[in-house]
Amino acid sequence: MKVVKFGGTSLASAEQIKKVFQIVTSDSMRKVVVVSAPGKRTKDDSKVTDLLIACANGYIQGDGESYLDQVLERFEEIIRELDVDVMEQIRADLYEVVQGDKSDPAAYMDAVKASGEDNCAKIVAAYFRKQGVKAQYINPGVAGLIVTNDPGNAQVLPQSYDHLYKLRQEDGVLIVPGFFGYSESGRVVTFSRGGSDITGSILANGMKATIYENFTDVDAVYAVNPNFISKPAEIKELTYQEMRELSYAGFAVFHDEALIPAFRAGIPVHIKNTNNPQAPGTKIMHTRQHTNGPVIxxxxxxxxxxxxxxxxxxxxxxxxxxxxxxxxxxxxxxxxxxxxxxxxxxxxxxxxxxxxxxxxxxxxxxxxxxxxxxxxxxxxxxxxxxxxxxxxxxxxxxxxxxxxxxxxxxxxxxxxxxxxxxxxxxxxxxxxxxxxxxxxxxxxxxxx
Missing domain, CATH: 3.30.2130.10 (VC0802-like)
Incomplete structure (x- = not known):
């Protein structure tokens, strides 16, 4: 059984979500799909999460409607092109969350930020069902993903893993929003930015997956920033520790905290490209052959x-x-x-x-x-x-x-x-x- 995570660029449009569907259904082992909020469609576009942060700040100060309208437009465009009937549910969910309790600004911000992933998961699940695939949206709280009450920097609590293992009993494809869990008191709390990677790793650990696949917008992890070097060398294999060090030091392809749950469970991580799924990608594991010299x-x-x-x-x-x-x-x-x-x-x-x-x-x-x-x-x-x-x-x-x-x-x-x-x-x-x-x-x- 594989846990598969898709980043924001992989979900930025209806066209990208259709690619996600093809990738998931091409391998019967892909049973759990973790989704981010829709990312940028073009270089000058805005990420839905950035719009939601601006929206939350606006409502805290008294006026965030213009940003909410932009978020609704993004979701409405995706829903219209996928031809799924969930817009009223998405609209109601977003209105409810922005009108929530603002007495604790940090908690309010987390609730608004998390709505990007949460509603994207509902859209993806609806599209899978429309295509005749048995699929269901799984709320992290219902699944038992319990985290510390540390807004914007949540840490998973150990009991979560036992709760998440029970998801193996569910039929069909499970669509889970990334980036957030629930505190023991039942409040939405987000991981640090880019934390959908963390959700995927936690689920892979809890559900004892064979492999954790992380789909992004590059063919592999590169040996150096491609903005500095044209056509840099691709890395075929990395150890957990090497990837952790590279992520900390600036490699944005994978969240540096996300390796910990997979590492502890000994689950290999495979980074692949949504736009080129046939590319070999980069595998992250405990050990590798040192055939490339001292520096990876x-x-x-x-x-x-x-x-x-x-x-x-x-x-x-x-x-x-x-x-x-x-x-x-x-x-x-x-x-x-x-x-x-x-x-x-x-x-x-x-x-x-x-x-x-x-x-x-x-x-x-x-x-x-x-x-x-x-x-x-x-x-x-x-x-x-x-x-x-x-x-x-x-x-x-x-x-x-x-x-x-x-x-x-x-x-x-x-x-x-x-x-x-x-x-x-x-x-x-x-x-x-x-x-x-x-x-x-x-x-x-x-x-x-």
């Missing part, structure tokens, strides 16, 4: 800053690191990396967490409470990650990367390597991100 992929992301702290004999001061991180915790700041030396330590954080007011307070607290020699914040950094389990057994990867960056004239602001030796990270100025990525790609993928 290069990812990058911007929007980081570094808090650089220096203090003579820092290494002899018991508890220094704990007290430094405690200051960040007090200020509600999560950290990403902490490269360090004997007299200095850098804490890499997402820049959006550190506005001018918070930065000034953090610097003052570190200076006063830790009696440091200096503290400085360096903004506008990009993090570039080399990923590959082959690095564990390969000598000279760091030198090869550093030479490539030096030859390209890129200054390295920071280097960090995890203890697993599966990834190696370089910090550079944001304006040098593309140049650095291209230099590294040439060094590891174009040199024989």
């Amino acid at each position: 992929g290069i990812a990058s992301d911007t929007g980081f800053c570094s808090i650089n702290v220096s203090k003579y004999l820092m290494n002899r001061e018991v508890g220094f690191g704990r007290r430094l991180l405690h200051i960040l915790e007090d200020e509600g700041i999560s950290y990403e990396h902490t490269p360090s030396g004997i007299d200095d330590i850098s804490v890499i954080v997402r820049q959006q967490q550190l506005n001018e007011e918070i930065e000034a307070r953090v610097v003052a607290r570190i200076t006063d409470e830790l009696a440091v020699d200096s503290v400085a914040v360096e903004r506008n950094l990009a993090m570039i990650m080399l990923v590959g389990e082959g690095m564990r057994s390969n000598v000279g990867t760091m030198a090869r990367a550093a030479i490539a960056l030096a030859n390209a004239g890129v200054n390295i602001e920071m280097i960090n390597q995890g203890s697993s030796e599966v990834s190696m990270m370089f910090g550079v100025k944001e304006e040098e991100e593309k140049k650095a990525v291209c230099a590294l790609y040439e060094a590891f993928f174009l040199v024989v």
Whole structure:
């Protein structure tokens, strides 16, 4: 039995939904279909989820009707072209959710956001039935997908898996909306953005699927951002850890949290293209053959800053690191990396967490409470990650990367390597991100 998830571009129009139908019905093992909200039809189009977020903000402030009308128009166009009779139900559902309780804005936002996936699932189920296939819409709450009450960042609760296993008793194709579950008190709570991938992985785990297929709009996971490199190498196989590292560092093809449920259940993930389903795609599994050299992929992301702290004999001061991180915790700041030396330590954080007011307070607290020699914040950094389990057994990867960056004239602001030796990270100025990525790609993928 396969769990199959389709992303927003795969459901952006009636034409795309017809492709989804053909893909699902071409394989009798595809019993569970997880759907996203309709995505962009063209480059300049809007995603339904973005329209719903604007709609919710509008209604919280007193006027969101124009955005609601746009959402209704999107659904109405799809329904008309599929010739299914669900528009009145969709309209009623959307009106009900936007008129809901706004006393808790975060909870209200989650309810409105989730309606994109929820109503798309109802449309897809109706189309399957119209084509003569036994199919039913499955509400995540009815199915028992219970999550933490953390709006916009829900985490699945363990009891969900036992509940979801019972779905195996249902006949026909099950159409399940992605992106959200229900709290123990019965409220809709969404995963982080792009969380339909997470729903699919949770269902694959709970229902003990043979494989989790994730259909998107690319033939495979590429070794590097195709916006930086024309026709980059396709990756045929990845381990869970490699994909997790690449997703974290900027690969948008798969949500970085989505691998956890599949990994824990040992379920392979297969990424494929809705518009080219015959393409081999990329398989994600526990182990793979290391036949491609030390590096399997290069990812990058911007929007980081570094808090650089220096203090003579820092290494002899018991508890220094704990007290430094405690200051960040007090200020509600999560950290990403902490490269360090004997007299200095850098804490890499997402820049959006550190506005001018918070930065000034953090610097003052570190200076006063830790009696440091200096503290400085360096903004506008990009993090570039080399990923590959082959690095564990390969000598000279760091030198090869550093030479490539030096030859390209890129200054390295920071280097960090995890203890697993599966990834190696370089910090550079944001304006040098593309140049650095291209230099590294040439060094590891174009040199024989």
